[in-house]
Amino acid sequence: MAQLTFTAPDAATAILALAGRLDAASLGPIWGEARRALTRNPDRSIVVDCTRVDYCDGAGIALLVELLRAERAPEAAVRVEGLREGFQRLLDQYDPAEFRAPPPRREVAGSFIERLGRAGRSLWLGIYELITFIGEGMTAVVAALRHPRSVRWRDAILVAEEAGVNALPIVALIGFLMGVILAFQSAIAMRQFGAEIYVADLVGLAMTRELGPLMTAILLAGRSGAAFAAEIGTMKVNDEVNALATMGLDPVRFLVVPRVLAAVAMTPLLSIFAVLIGLVGGAAVMQLFEIPLYTYYSEVVNRVQLNDLMGGLFKSVVFGVLVAGIGCLRGLQTRTGAAAVGLSATSAVVTGIVLIVAVDGIFAVIFYYLDI
């Protein structure tokens, strides 16, 4: 253990004797005491007597530096004496005066105007990057369609499997749940009017026009949008994106195009699947209300037109482009470090879902005026 004794033989001098092991484990209690001994005696010259120090590691050296670094009058100087030669050499590596000032900190934006300016600029840069990315993406997709052989189809198929096929269970689960909830909640209300049969219309229309595509897109954003951002973000952090660029391979063509194409192909399929499972869920609930399966079926088929389905699928395609595009964009925008990858993935999901909701609203208005 480390020990400290303070003695003041006369008015001008004092002795601070340290003894034992000065190491990180034992210094905690005496650190403050040693400092206070100095600050309480600003006019005495102080000798730090280390003759009885057996061991002194980095933390012990730090304590000595701490005692030596304080600014004091020349007649009240602090000296370290009696430190064993090896430890003295460790201490001599440092000039205590260097550690008087706190380490330099980076300037953080000062005034309100300056911060406003910075925020505005970063907002503009974000929009500018988005526009650039949309442009590059469109060019690359058009180029891919004109020269299908230039697309890395193998990557696209792998992504399609991961984002599409492997998403079936979760899409099925949520789709079924949607159908059941929708049917059950509306059936309870409609039974009061003896209108249970219209539950079929409600489930059919809501699933095909809105909920199927919307829910699929939100699941896609959470599963694959985040995955795209994390994967491309990690590649960015590891300089892999730069490696592609210096090989003359356009990261957008190489990384973004296969993902967007795969997502566009998969989203409508997943969406159809979700609608069908939702209808099955609705049918299951209808059995509880004693509506025969065939009645339910013919009501759905009569009520839901091809228009409704096509409108829903068209939305799905657009959602697929948005989710995959935003995932890739956030990945490519990743700064450095592990934390940045996490931020990119988060931002991909949040931006993806916000865009889905906004675009869905726009579609609702358009479909209303076009009477689809």
Place this chain on the structure above:
Amino acid sequence: MGADQVREVVIKVEGLTAAFDDRTILENVSFEVYKGEVFGILGGSGSGKTVLVRHIIGLYEPAAGRVFIEGQEVAAAQGDARLALLRRLGVMYQLGALFGSMTLLENVSLPLEEYTELPAEAIELVARLKLKLVGLEGFEHLMPSELSGGMQKRAAIARAMALDPAILFLDEPSSGLDPVTAADFDQTVLRLAQTLGITVVVVTHDLASTFTICDRVIMLHKQKKGIIAEGDPHELREKSDNPLVRHFFNREPEAETA
């Protein structure tokens, strides 16, 4: 240190075989490291230097054989015994492995905050002294990603030394350092080993640094899957009868003997 003195064994590796699935990297490797020495693990790339170190510090479990640190078997240590063992070690990883979300000062302070009772200002000063030791004063509040690779490496060394461990493992500390900083760093390692009795295990293929700091080395070889030489690096350079070893120490191409 004279050879006739009985020296305290700090690390003892007994018949260690390191394998991943069915790929064997090292076979039946045994050696000892003594207290207070600077021990070098040498060898070409892919010879299993890093794998060996990771077995010693208990990151990987040996396929066969045992590793003891201060008499305690590493793979068998669990719970508190394992924590106590790990506290005695400082490890610097090849790529730095600094925490990207923390500044340099926070990276170095982390072990001190978690393991000691020191007041905050003391922790800050200890961390600043460690950073000064590796020449990074003035960069305390920067994030690792804002530094060059060599600076990250130096910061990683500072973090490994934060608690003044009894055994310090350095995985290629000098690669990525400029010659002057590397030479300064060699002196720091020597000072620490001599004054505090710290045992340093250093993985390296920097010959100049090996000759300066290492008391003893072992040399691993990829094809032999084990140690092909052990001893004082100067003696190995002059006297080894193994051409592989002589080529390595004299920095000659291996082609003529292959």
